[in-house]
Amino acid sequence: MLSPSTFLKRIPKWVNLKAFISSVSCTNTIQINPEINQNTPNFPDFDVKIQSLRNKLYPDNLIKVLKSTSDVKSAVKIFKWAALQRKFNHTADTYYWIISKLGMAGNVEEIEGFCQNMVKERCTGEDVLVSLVDAFVRNCRLNEAMRVLFNMNLAGIKPSIDVFNFVLGALVEEKRGFQDVVFVYKEMVKAGVAPSTDTLNYLLEVLFETDRVDSALDQYRRINKKGCRPDSKTFEIVIKGLIANNRVDDSVSILHEMLELGCVPEPSFYRTTIPLFCREDRLEEGIWLFRKMKESKFTPDSFIYEALIQCLCKQLRLDEAVNLLEEMMESHLEGDNNVFVDVVNGFCKLGKINEAVKLLEDKHVLETSPHNALLRCCCDADKFLMAKGLLEKMSERNIDDCDSWNILIRWLCERDEMVKAYELLGRMIISSLIPDYATYSALVAGNCRLSKYEDALQLFLQLHARCWILDPASYSELIEGLCRGEKYLEAVKVFCYMSENRCSLQSLPFIMLIKGICDMGMIGEAVRLQSLAYNSGTSCVNATYNYVMLRLSKSEQGRHVLAFLSQMLVHGSNLNTEAYCILIQSLIAQNRIKDCSMFLNVMVNKGLVPDSDTLYNLLSCLAKHAQLYLISVSLDKLASDSEVLDSAMYNILINGMWKEGNKNDARRLLDLMLEKGWVPDAMTHGLLIGSADMEEKGEGMLAYVDLSTKDGISISYSLPSPNGQPAKVAWNLKVTVNWRDDGSSRPGCDFAASLMLGSDPVNTIIHFCIILSLAAQNINSGTFRGLIAAIPVVGLLILRDPFAVALQMLCSFLLLFSDAFFFPREELRLALCSKENEVLEFVGHG
Known part of the structure; x- marks a missing residue:
């Protein structure tokens, strides 16, 4: 045991x-x-x-x-x-x-x-x-x-x-x-x-039901190896399973295999497969099986007829559909009312409304739904008088209902014919038919179209008292109309009632409602409406979330922006570029450095690029707090993959990284900046030019530039020792230009330049030209004239060097063609003030 x-x-x-x-x-x-x-x-x-x-x-x-x-x-x-x-x-x-x-x-x-x-x-x-x-x-x-x-x-x-x-x-x-x-x-x-065919059929059925399609087909292919032969039920299961798994073409192949094997289908096979093929719009297979079924002396039931007629009407093959309908009626089979509805809609799509009317009359159809379908077709074709005549006949035969009248009332309301709509409503009530929610919905929509928002609101209150709800179109019309009339509080009440009844609102009126509530300063109410929208199935597009977040960030409740973000994520919203930018700007205002850095990194990892204002503010904030390293990886992606970084941002990054000690990254960004054809600003030049050699040797001072915009411009530039070798003396060049009271330089502007000679005159010229380019970015034409005039001074100081000849030729050229530039020819008066330590000071006067 x-x-x-x-x-x-x-x-x-x-x-x-x-x-x-x-x-x-x-x-x-x-x-x-x-x-x-x-x-x-x-x-x-x-x-x-x-x-x-x-x-x-x-x-x-x-x-x-x-x-x-x-x-x-x-x-x-x-x-x-x-x-x-x-x-x-x-x-x-x-x-x-x-x-x-x-x-x-x-x-x-x-x-x-x-x-x-x-x-x-x-x-x-x-x-x-x-x-x-x-x-x-x-x-x-x-x-x-x-x-x-x-x-x-x-x-x-x-x-x-x-x-x-x-x-x-x-x-x-x-x-x-x-x-x-x-x-x-x-x-x-x-x-x-040993298994039988029934055993394997059960196994195939459960394999298809559990979406094991390939395993099921494998079992089907091996059925003969297990000593069994597929029967009609086998093919029924396989075809049904393939169609259910969206493999219709494979199911057609199996159908052909069945015929090749000589398997005789049973009635249940036809009842299952014909409607399936018709539902997949495979009409030819459905009709072929229908004929095969009749050849086998099996009687089709009404379900098969209905499936074929519906598919024929969908393909607008109305003659065949009517023939099948007559055949079904001759077989004394009672079809569903939807059969006549399908045929009527088919005729109407072909514009054959008269044929549809004749069909209902000839077949003595007394059901309401086919006649209502005909009423809709007449209204859609703008044949209101014909629809009105049909409605009167329906009323005489007592086959009309509320929907019959509502179809015409809705048509009149949509065309601003409210007087006629109310007249028809009166006749409807006289006919002992009580208006329902569809009637009120049509009237609400009609009043909104005429900007009669108070009347529309009163109709809604009557509907509310009966615990009815508006149809989706009228609901959207009412909310949109109330928002246009700036009746936002009333719109909120309508929205809350409809949302409690699980009614969704279209995106456009919901955006209008949210913006209106936010503009009234009711940010908390807007947040609540977002939750109601989510619970009722209203589609909350990014625009609504972004607008609420923007207004929330600018309000006194800006500290709750992350809580609102949590709500967005719970609702399944995906943040777009605008949302990230609003969020980052809000966190910058709250001085939450690490949080805004984190969101920028997340944003860039998703392939989103912030707008220039947001990025500039973030870089300025991080540079101020010496925390640019928090977004270093994202900066690399932005610099290489996008054009969002401009020259101002490059200057912030270079200066900030240098101060944080990331000098290699600063130099790399400078290279990228120059490759784009941008000239660094004065501060960046002063920070970086000539610093590489001195940093390696531990010698020299960084350049320093002080640009003043009030009394004049003063540029002080310390040159590095050439080739890393100690200079005989320090090199200094100072140019001071005075301004007029109106902002331009005086015609006789004074400048002073002092230069302590070194051993490399070529380097001297290069650095002086750098100063000149810096000044050109920050000064006007009068100042620039003074700087150009200083070039010969440098040439005289280094006359003993062969390169001075080239420098003097350049200055002469500039002076010779000065009339073509923006400064006039001026004489230079040079005065030697001191020769001690080989320091020469010159004063030029225009």
């Missing part, structure tokens, strides 16, 4: 088998659930039933007592008591009734022990266990049936293929899933029972 743990290991967990198996005599140890073993109080009739069995303990008497005992625990105690009595042995029938009673009560765990002891006591028979399986399946106790089937297999009892198919069919019908079906199929294989 196997131990309980061995049984538990052999039974999959998903079958919920937790049997407690005895390994000793049934008479002494019939195991039951601990719940049943508890010292339960005596039931009123328990002792009476025991007494009745003491002198008449026979299997038949015991079965009668068990059947009459409603309490399962009492039945088990009686069964256990009988097992302990001398000269009494349980039979297969007694076991059947106790196992059946336990199973019907849902005590799956107790069944296992009794089944095992039943086999052990050799009081079992295949018929008894099969009967148990049958009883459990018929009472939808599939877990219990699987438990008995498992124990039959375990005891060496070989159930027939019909028993296995019976359980498999129930599992598939109840949609118990793939695992249960596979468990029973494996038990069948263990028992050595």
Whole structure:
């Protein structure tokens, strides 16, 4: 005998088998659930039933007592008591009734022990266990049936293929899933029972239902190898499964295979596949199968006719559709009203309204829905008088309803014919028809179109009092109209009522409502409306979220912007560029440096590029706090992948990174800036030019430039030692230009230049030209004239060098053609003030 743990290991967990198996005599140890073993109080009739069995303990008497005992625990105690009595042995029938009673009560765990002891006591028979399986399946106790089937297999009892198919069919019908079906199929294989076509059909069905399409097709291809032939049900399952999984072309191929194999379809095959092909707009296959069905002497039902007629009307093949409709009526089949609706709509799409009218008259159609469809077609074609005449005939025949009148009232309201609409409403009421929500919706929309927002609001209040709701179009019209009339508070009330009834609003009127509420300063209310919109299914586009966030960030509640962001994310909104920029600007204003840096990094990682204002403000903020390193990776992406960085941002980045000690990154950005053709500003030049060599040697000073815009311009520039070698003396050049009171330089502007000579005159010229370019960016034409005039001074100072000749030629050229430039020719008056330390000072006067 196997131990309980061995049984538990052999039974999959998903079958919920937790049997407690005895390994000793049934008479002494019939195991039951601990719940049943508890010292339960005596039931009123328990002792009476025991007494009745003491002198008449026979299997038949015991079965009668068990059947009459409603309490399962009492039945088990009686069964256990009988097992302990001398000269009494349980039979297969007694076991059947106790196992059946336990199973019907849902005590799956107790069944296992009794089944095992039943086999052990050799009081079992295949018929008894099969009967148990049958009883459990018929009472939808599939877990219990699987438990008995498992124990039959375990005891060496070989159930027939019909028993296995019976359980498999129930599992598939109840949609118990793939695992249960596979468990029973494996038990069948263990028992050595060969599958039948029905078995494989059940397996195919569950594979398709669980979206295992490729596995199902593989089983279908191997069906012949398992000694089976596909039948009509097989092809029905495969075609249905393929269409359900959007593989219509494959299903058509299987249909052709079926014909090639000579398989004769059964009626259920036609009833299943024809509507499926029509639903997928595969009309040719549907018609071919319909003809095949009639050739096989099978009678199509109304469901097949309706599917074909609907598909024919969809493809505007109205003649064929009418023929099928007449054939269906001649067969005395009562089709759904939608059949006539489809035909009427088909005629109307072809512009054959008269034919549609004639069809309803000839066929004596007295149903309302086809006539309402005809009314809609007439109104859509702007044939109002014809629609009005049809409505009067419908009213005379008493086949009109509220929808019939509402169709015409809606048409009039949409064309601003409110007087005629109210007249028609009066006739509707006289006809004993009570206006419904659709009537009020049409009138609300009509009043909104005429800007009668108060009247529309009053109609809505009447609708509200009846606990009705507006249709989606009228709802949008009312909200949009109230917003245009600046009645935002009234619009909020309408929106709240409709949202509570799970009615969604179109995006445009909702945006108008949110903007209006925000402009009134009711930011908290706007946030609440966003939550209502989400719960009611209203589509909240980014524009609404962004507008609320923008106004929230500029209000006194700006600190709550991150809480609003959380709400956006919970609602499933994806932040766009504008949202990120608003968020970053708000965090900058709150001086939350790390947060705004984090959002920029997230933004750039998503491939979004901030606008120039946001990026400039962020860079300025981070540079001020020396924390540009927080966005270094994002800056690299922006510099290489976008054009958002301008010269001003480059200057901020270069200066900021230099101050933070990231000098290599600063130089790299300078290179990128120069490649773009931008000239660094004075501060950036002063910070970087000539610093590389000095930084390596630890010598020299950084350049310093001071540009004044009030009294004049003063440029002081310290030159590095040439080639890294110590200079004989320090090089300094100072140019001062005075301004006129009106902002221009005086005609006789004064300047002074002092230069301490070094050993490399070429370097001198280069650096002087740099100063000149710096000045040109920040000064006017008068100042620039003074700087140009200073060039010969430098030439005279370094006359002893051959390169001075070139410099003098340049100056002469500039002076010669000065009239072509913006400064006049001026004489230079040079005065030697001092020769000490080879320092020369010159004063030029125009």
